[in-house]
Amino acid sequence: MTAEPQAAFESYRDEALAAIASAGSEAELESVRIEFLGKKQGRLKDLQTLLGKAEPAEKPLLGKQFNEVRTDVEGALEARRGELVRPIAAVAAVDVTLPGTRPVIGRRHPLSKTMDEFKDIVGRFGFSVATGPELEDDHHNFVALNIPPVHPARDPLDNFYLAVAGKSGEKVLMRSQTSTVQIRVMEQSQPPVRIVSLGRCYRPDTIDSTHHCMFHQMEGLMIDTDVTMADLKTVLKLFATAFLGDDVSIRFRPSFFPFTEPSVEVDVLWRDRWLELGGAGMVDPNVLRQVGYDPEQVSGFAFGLGIERFCMMRYQITDIRRFFENDVRFLSQF
Ligand code: DAH
DSSP: HHHHHHHHHHHHHHHHHHHHHHOOHHHHHHHHHHHHOSSSSHHHHHHHHEEEEEEEETEEEEHHHHHHHHHHHHHHHHHHHHHHHHHHHHHTTOOOOOOOOOOOOOOHHHHHHHHHHHHHHHHHHHOOOOOOOOOHHHHTTTTGTTTTOOGGGGGGGEEEEEOOTTTOOOOOESSSSEEEEEEEHHHHHHSEEEEEEEEEEEEOOOSSSSSOSSEEEEEEEEEEEEHHHHHHHHHHHHHHHHHSOOOEEEEEEEEEEEEEEEEEEEEETTTEEEEEEEEEEOHHHHHHTTTTOTTTEEEEEEEEEHHHHHHHHHOOOGGGGGGSOHHHHHHHHO
């Protein structure tokens, strides 16, 4: 058998594999394919011509070798094509919910963890999460909540009003409560309503171990045809029990809020102490009318709970300022 075709096959294979490996793009790879595997002309065609000229007795073996070499080159080309297209395919298929490959530095803030857990718990009671802006207008922070112009809660010294007015000339402030979201949700949807809204509120309070000028509240609102105060107490008790892990008791003390009637302060009995959680009540008919609901047709309850308070109880944190100092020695404990 002549060595010539065999040697040609080998060098064809070596050169083709090297060219395929060094192709850096699909376009480059395509020119390599044309050069080495092109049907009309190219290196493969030359080998076929060589094969045609071989002695008939040698043809079966040489034919087999020719096929092997061609299969090798075709296989390498397909593999390289896969590598070159993969980065784009991989980007399209990134699953952002998978754990990262690098070790995570830092962790969830205790308040974020608490809020996530709150959403989880009330989600089981059928409440969905609504959001509203932190920069609010007078209407949503006060007027629609039945808070009259003379009410002390509107005092400029008790709120962060902005020096500039809103688009239509209304006063603008950093919201002092999440009750604003009740109004925003009711303005945009029809009963039944079952939402919570969690977020930051701002008041120029003197900062001490239990007060801050920024804090978090969870607002709750349920509107339907037959909502009663018993529903309110049940939801709050189930919620407090789910979060604090003990069979806690809930106590209502009569109170006053312009947007609820009757209104109550909510306390929880936890480890032999009564602790104040926030305010609640039955949504005032004036508030319902304000958003276009008919108080003869629907009723509802609302509550506003301090999130820091819950988080401090749960993790035995004694100073609210720790939450906002961003001290890693504190934050890394949770
Ligand atoms: N917004 C009130 C506050 O910040 C708390 C509150 C009281 C919210 C009664 C309510 C409610 O929804 O019904 O002091």
